[in-house]
Amino acid sequence: MALLVFLLLFGQILLCTGADTINSTTPLSGSQKIVSQGSKFTLGFYSPPKPQSKTISSTSDDYYYIGIWYSTVPLLTPVWTATADMLVSAPTAASLEIAKDGNLVLRDQTRNRQIWSTNVSISSNSTMAIIRDSGSLELTDASNPSIVYWQSIDHPTDTWLPGAKLGLNKITGVSNRLVSWKNSADPSPGLFSLELDPNGTTQLFIRWNESVNYWTSGPWNGKYFTLMPEAAKNIYRFQFINNATESYLSYSMEEDSLVSRFIIDVTGQTKQLIWMDSKQQWILVWAQPQPWCDVYALCGAYGSCTNPLNASDTYCNCVKGFSQKVQSDWDLQDYSGGCKRNAPLFCETNSSSAHTQSDKFYVMTDVRLPDNARGAVAKSSQECQVACLNNCSCTAYAYNPAGCVVWHEDLINLQEQYSGEGGGTLLLRLAASELPDQQRTSELPDQQRTKTRISGSVVGGVAAVLIILAIMSFFLFQKCRRDRTLRISENAGAAPTDFRYTDLLDDIRSIDSLLLDLSTLRAATNDFGEGNMLGKGGFGMVHKGVLPDGKQIAVKRLCQSSTQGIGELKSELVLVAKLRHRNLVSLIGVCLEEQEKILVYEFMPNRSLDTILFDSEKCRDLDWERRFKIISGVARGLRYLHEESQLKIVHRDLKASNILLDLDYNPKISDFGLAKIFGGDQSEDVTRRIAGTYGYMSPEYAMHGQYSAKSDAFSFGVLVLEIVTGRRNNGSCNSEQYVYLVNLVWEYWTRGKVIELIDPSLSDHPSHVDQVLKCIQIGLLCVQNRPEDRPTMSSVNVMLSSQSARLPSVSMPAFSDGLSGRSDNNSEAASSNGMTITKLEPR
Structure with a gap:
């Protein structure tokens, strides 16, 4: 008897100190746990964390489940739950033990009933349960552990672990599938599942309520699923088996040191996540379907879905006249209950009231x-x-x-x-x-249409009177315009004959104070001498100058023969003169004498970003603080252009050579020659003349001429990746093959090795790794293929400035392979589709 007591006590000590087995003499209960031999996974009782909300009390009673979670991840992350639909009121009231028939069972000791069992036929009553480093709990023969009667990895819940089979047993008809949690605090089965097509095709389906297939991976092509090419570029090795007895997909890790998992989430998406120690959180690598609103019935009855910009934003709302049926469920991301009417319909009340x-x-x-x-x-x-x-x-x-x-x-x-x-x-x-x-x-x-016709007649009469007045005003304006043009022409020394030049003079009628004399600029630049030249391009040249008051200036002199120069000058003149922001270059003046087309800007001592960033020696002057200042400043400047200025402006040519740096490395966005002004309600436009710079163009602009604020967001994303990596987007000049930087960053990101791409000159600043990785993620968010998936610049500014903002997940970026050919760096090129490319030298 004493020996039995000793064995029981010894067994309890082993469990408390992290043994990896349960046998007939060592049940598991209370706070006891068993840990795999390599300390990768833990089995025990856990209580899901409760989110803080107005409708969920933090002091409510806890409930417990028996499950497996990562030992190495400080954030409790269950990967398997035995009692997903059966909770335990307290761990001390339950026991996980080996039953007399050899099965592993969970007993409710207070009611003396069995809650859960492995429920398999066992030839031996001498068994034990062991937790493996694979995350699988195995019921084996006690005398021969190689004989496995049951393993949890064959009965997944919401997580698919390496080595597990996701598929179909063709003999028994049993499907190994993932099933989402009911909500973020309840692991009982939810409405969404991920499984291999039970009809025998080689594709995965996400299903709603076991009835509606709303997403498919596409067929297996031997390497990956056709609609999931990102799965072939990440850290997994997939294997698909299809024979007479079974059809399943499994995978293994390229690097065992990485902690990664597949899940079917409560949101109805399947996700791949990687644990990042530096951030102490799970990082989303990809999710399918990418838009939340593609998940079937995600928001329930009378719930309306809106694809959010940020992962933390609300994407389900009740439509007009409805409110959440159960608010506490919504707080836990369970929207399946939907919404209820605020007021009954008239036909439902049987009311006879006259009111x-x-x-x-x-x-x-x-x-x-x-x-x-x-x-x-x-x-x-x-x-x-x-x-x-x-x-x-x-x-x-x-x-x-x-x-x-x-x-x-x-x-x-x-x-x-x-x-x-x-x-x-x-x-x-x-x-x-x-x-x-x-x-x-x-x-x-x-x-309504009848009333519209009547109203239209009245409005038409009023409009006729207004048109007559407008015609009279137009002729008066034209007379004043001609008089003004002649006055300016006399000062310029020549009468303009080109109507475009006349229009240009009209554009500056409200900014006369910006007019500068040509003689002043000749003296300031040593008659535009080569010794004062800062840069040149297809538009003309930029010279450094000093005004009589000692103010340093940058003088942009457009070639008189340049047809591009007229439009560029007009755009810059009208836009820059009216824009005032600390991260936009300031216009000092303009000169139009003797048919010259000259713009004068404030001088930037550190010239353009590309002259420093891509120089192996000068780049050391750009420590991380300065690089982050540049990223944040450009983001603020774009937000001003897109949302805060009196004009809504799309830049269309954002790149490193168009970011100028002052003495303190504050960035200034320059070169508004390709910029476009949008109307108040306008969000995008289309052009047949595509002008810009390869590598920075968004795919919808490069291919179809469609541009919007999201086109600038794409260019900003490329710029951010350049700043972080110190690499040109067009690859090394010595490389034999064009290297698309976005491709390279995405490849390293999915492999969990993106830190290796950080500019080596930043290696002395390891304390900023988290901020650097955040910028890389923001860059990848901005270069996503679909414009609607890219964040606005307001959101980018929030991401950059906030220490706690949760960034959205990153999907595969736009790989513009059609634009990947090497370009001639010494000339202005035109492609066969009529695209023109602006190649500007450093200023």
């Missing part, structure tokens, strides 16, 4: 129309609306060229700010009390 109004319709434009639409017989939008009102179960309708469609069920899969296929205008049925008078659509569309 009760009939239901109204709220107009939702640019939305992805919900699923489960039904056709209705209607020849007009008026008849379509009546058809919906006459049926109390009708919740919304839409009328388009295809006819009338109505919805008689809860609305799911709504997405706002949507312009893709399946989008349109939805009229949502609400109680009249939910809509202010100006938002109600009690008048049917046909009635």
Whole structure:
């Protein structure tokens, strides 16, 4: 008896000190744990962390599960849970033990009942459970551990570990699949799953509620899944097996030292994450589907999805007239419960009050129309609306060229700010009390059109009077304009004959104080002598000068024969003269005498960024503090251009040679020759003449001529990667093959080795590694393929300035392989598609 007591006590001591096995004499309970031999994984009772929120009390009772988590990761990260749908009130009230039949079971000691079991047939009653460094809990023969009766790796929950099989047993029909947690604090099975196609095709599906396939990886091509090429460029070695008995995918790690995992998240996305010790957090490498709103029914009934810019932003909201059904679930990222009406419909109240109004319709434009639409017989939008009102179960309708469609069920899969296929205008049925008078659509569309025609007649009469007045004003203005042009021409010494030059003179009518004499500039620059030259390009030359008051200047003199110069001068003159920001170069003056086209700027002692950054010796002057100052300053300047100035401006030619540095290395964005002004509501434009610099152009601009603020964001991303790595985007001049920097950074990022690309001259500043890695991630976010996936410059500024902001996940960037050929560095080139390239020398 004494010996038995000793063995039991000895077994408890072993468990408390991290033994890796459970046997018939050493059950596990309370705070006891077992740890794998290499101390990589731990098995024990855990309680999921509860997020802080207004609706979740931090003092609420804890609940526990038996599971496996990483031993080396300080942030509790379960990879497997035995009792995912059965919680334990307290670890001391439960015991994980070997039963008499040899199975591993979890018992509730207070109720003397079995909660969970491995439930396999075992030929021997002498078994033990052992936790492996692979993260798998194995039930083996006690006398011969190579005989494995059961292993947790064959029964995954939400995490797919290396060596595990994700696939189908063709004999038993059992599918090894991942199932998401219900919410971020509840590991019980949720609505989303990742599994191999049960119909036998070689592709993965993400499914909703075991019924709807809303994402596919594409077929396996022997190396990777066709719609997941990023999986072939990362740190994994995949293996796909398909034979008569089974079909499965497994993987192993390229580097065993890396801690990485695949999960199916509560958001309905499958994700690859890597633990980064320096940040003490999991870093998202990629996620599929990339847009949150592609997840089926993510926001539940009457929930509307909006793809957010930042991972911390809210992407589910209730539509007008609805509120969260269970707020506490939403706080835990479980939106499946959806939203509930704030006020019942008129037809549901059976009210006969004279003061009760009939239901109204709220107009939702640019939305992805919900699923489960039904056709209705209607020849007009008026008849379509009546058809919906006459049926109390009708919740919304839409009328388009295809006819009338109505919805008689809860609305799911709504997405706002949507312009893709399946989008349109939805009229949502609400109680009249939910809509202010100006938002109600009690008048049917046909009635609205009648009123519009009447109003149009009245407006037309007024417009006619205004047009007459405008014509009279125009002739008066033209007379004043001609008089002014002649006055300026006399001062210039020659009468301009080119109408474009005349337009240029008109552009400076409000900035006369900027006019400088040509004789002053000749004296300041030693008659534009070569000894004062700072740089030259296809547009002309830039000279250093000193004004009579001692002020140093940079004089940009456009070639008189340059047709590009006229447009560039006008753009810079109009834009820079009206812009005032500490991170934009300041315009001092302009000279237009004797048909000259000259712009005068403040002088930047440290010249352009590229002259220092890409020089093996000078780059040492750019320590990390200065580089981060440059990155932050350029980001502030772009935010001003895009969002804060009186003009909404897209630069279109942001690059290292167009970033000038003052004496203190403060950056100034320069060269607005290609900049474009957008209207108040304008977000993008298209041009047939694509001008800019290879490597910095966004794919939509380079290929299709589409440009927007997100095009500048792309150029900024390339610039950030150049600043961090100290490498030119067009590769080494001595290389035989063009090297696209974005490709290189992405490859190293996915392999977890991106730190190796940091400029070697920064090696003396290891304390800034976290900030450097953050900048790399921001750079990769800015060069993503789709413009809508790139952050705005406001968001970039928040990311740069905040110490706690959670950065969005990075998806595969745009690889413009079609632009990867080597270019002639000594000439201004034009491609076969008419693209012109601006090649500017350092200033």
